[in-house]
Amino acid sequence: MSSDGGPPRWFSPVECGPDRLEGSPLLLFLPGFHGIGTGLVLHHRRLGKIFDVWCLHIPISDRTPFEGLVEFVERTIKPESSHLPSRPIYLVGDSFGGCLALAVAARNPDVDLILILANPATSFIRSQLQPIFPILDVVPEQLYDTIPQVLSFNMIPLLQLLGDVLPKETFLWKLKMVKSASLYANSRLHAVKSQTLVLASGKDQLLPSREEAARLRGILPNCRIRYFDDSTHAILLDGSIDLVTIIKGAGFYRRSRQMDYVSDYIFPIPDEVKKIYEDNRWVNFATSPVMLSTLENGQIVRGLSGIPSEGPAVFVGYHMLLGWELAPMVLEFLKKKNILLRGIAHPFMFNKVSEELMPDSSSFDNARIMGAVPVSATNLYKLLSRKSFVLLYPGGAREALHRKVICLTHGEEYKLFWPEQSEFVRMSAKFGAKIIPFAVMGEDDVCEVRISSQLKRFLLLCNCRANAAGEVGNQDLHLPWMLPKFPGRFYYLFGRPIETEGMEEELRDRERAQEFYLQVKSEVENCMSYLKEKREKDPYRNLLPRVLHQATHGFTSEIPTFEL
Template structure:
């Protein structure tokens, strides 16, 4: 069983292969670690060779453990998994398979940290429990993973499966009451997760549902049940091909390598091997779902869908739904919208080009999805600083690739200031160590943040953690705000909702933090207000920065007026009844900020101005000389002293803006056309010159 690499845990039906013990939790069944061998003998004993017991890290601080456990350098060492591994390990797992449904923990997940939450994977119609095989190693960095295995010949009803998972959930919640329990369910497993959540509203559950089968009543699989009932046993050999025609996924996954960014020879060299292996894959599929088992599972899907739908009103858990656009088994796209309206705490992420078996498709990374949605937490409430896991180099590259065109169009010029006051090209003047606070001007719609974050990572390997509006993190109660998936990259690179607590924690964690005191008032300014600062009167950030001895770096950025012009602003929109009603409705449903302020910087109505695009110019950034607060903690506790420094920072930002506005007049490549000509003659990867310093 080395190929399967799993340690089985009896999460239910214990009398079948172990003692039925009562725990101090009040009659809940306890779990036993057992080993699995090729003969499929399940015993309560020490794991056999090749199956190791879960270890723990040496005693150290939580921050050190997290840093060590999530070391990005480990990612390159991870073994690459493919669809082939799913079928190969499935063959081992279902061979001579007997007994009741049970949990197993894949060895490749590694040893979890003490702080890792539990993740229970609930399989789809196949029941094998290997649906996350492509994600085991990455998920093992974040979770303690148990996978549910339902043997081929098992005929446990859906309600009994619900009770099995429920016993495990209650037992583990009793053991670790302050940790969430994640239920990841695909298809049938999605119904199972919803049913358990509905029956346990007081337990902290986080659900990730991939194409849940709650829409089974509309599935083409309904028409397959009469056919299976009438099919003679001698025609069983054709069943895998019937399934492949319905799903289309085995063939699609087999040619996935042809879609990867691999050398041409390698790309098509591997393809024939995958196609040759396709019949054997279908053979394994037949062994997983023989006619009688498939018919049983389809009937279970029907009852599971009805069971889950009748209890949606009782579900209180936090939910993330992943839906595929090319799901031939279920109407997943329409269903995810229905569920999102029916469930109070729900987010959706859509995969337009994916099929039903989402987790087995190349290019779908569940860990990156969880990070982007800010769905990972290790306690009852999400901590945007302590629970944050930085992106790996490959994650950052993949996330940034679709927006790098914006860098090419704006061709940003970045200047920094050394300790002696000299202005230099590049980011040499930026301190490597934190805490460092960047305080600057927010351009129209905040478009300056894209080149800013990319350049800091590319040139200095510094992750800028921005403080952003809460609307980028949570769907409004009515769901009328824009799709939050467009902001996943912002959350992935470490942005946090604006709050005094989050700012304090960022400074205490020695982060490089990006702050815009002008906030939304600057980002959606009126006509003719470009490069004007709209800062509050209070010195909101100075005292906290001084408390941790942070360096404050004022900066300015210009170029929005070379990119677009506001032609319809807030004042114009409020004169039109239709837009005024929309603005008031959306603003009413969002978090109120700066409620104690008044005037220009008070809580702003949410709106999008009308912008007339221009022939793109260029973006220019200037980071001023770092302002030290080290050793000034006591001094800056005084309100007057803190306000003086606050006004000094504001003045420096205005000076940076004035410098850039003047100097860009001497840039021969300010317009996009001269830049394109320069790159055409010098190479499109060459740096375009700018004005003389």
């Protein structure tokens, strides 16, 4: 590998920039051990659509010490931050670059930095290289060519490659640089206050990245983790990894000092939708959803032809157990109507502490990619002002995590737990939004709630609901214990749209608004009663008849249902 000479410098890939989103923040990519930024190769095109991307290039022969590199990055971020103080600056650090990002953040606590760290080398002291590190200094020049074979034997193919192409002096310099960077960054972790996302590989043969991610989360106050069990140390060169999708899913993309879940939202691309569909394919197969809608004349038809094509609109309905109805419904609306339902979600789904309680820290990433926002009047206002299609469950988490009522034959399935307040009615009227009542049914054909265990840990974590006021903020979260059943079928009925245009003044009266609210609730209950009665006449309610039908008519054929 030949040197291109010169000091460290920034460059921006040619493909970045022509159609960049207005107000895009600056993203500085800080490369790994080699210093040439190969980790950016698979990501710069997508990043360039929502960021102003610069990549740090450290020439092979450059001998700038680590502190010199820290100062070099500082000389870039300080004027940029002064020029646009309300806009964050992203530092994406790959391995060694992760140490550099942390060092810069520690020295500049007043700059709004967002750190994305891919297998940061802060764990270098625990690297597999440590046993052979002292030997490298004393290896004679004539034996240096054997180092790649030694590294290969120790299962470190990345360094084997670098040992093949780098001169001995350069190779040793860079290893010492990583060691000094690790020590420098670790000594200053206490000063890092920046929002941080750590990407950790499960098969990193160079560094204990998974354990290091957990350690950093315990030290850094604003740190979250995304694990990638099948990735190696060069995680950004893994073709299955999409950095933009990860940033969006983790809720880390913003263009101002405070996160705005409406204005900062980026519509999912086809590849993201396809992956989410694949993740939920089993739900569609097991439940063969039947979706019905109501035309203006009151006729119920199969499909979504009764759904208005233009917003704003508010879909108000019953929340099935654990929200199982969400994925089939949201994906079907996007596929058939090109409508993205923006869900109003419990703040628990956006909280750092809640991620630590979940088996998978990325459990709610798909919901954020598909446009879910934390419940608040402000977010509802912003969505309706943009003529969005809003998905609202007045019963919230209490409805989705309903309980088994001991000593009774049935539990709380298909019961509405709506609050007394009717604010969404007046908000809808302000923008003339159509209200579409809907019901879903089928959870009792998938499982039986046996007992509910109150998650006391949830109740102790006040931060989960710190930003939620009123009845939503007072909801207790329960985890139901379930006994699975041989799967039945999911049914959806969207009622006739209820107009609110021209009713803003009328609904200012609280009593009239309450009447309207109860009317919407009654429509949801009517939809539930309709589905409950009709599904009894569906010959394909059980899985076996559906499988036999598809075996004879093709697996893409629509499965019949009850007569409408």
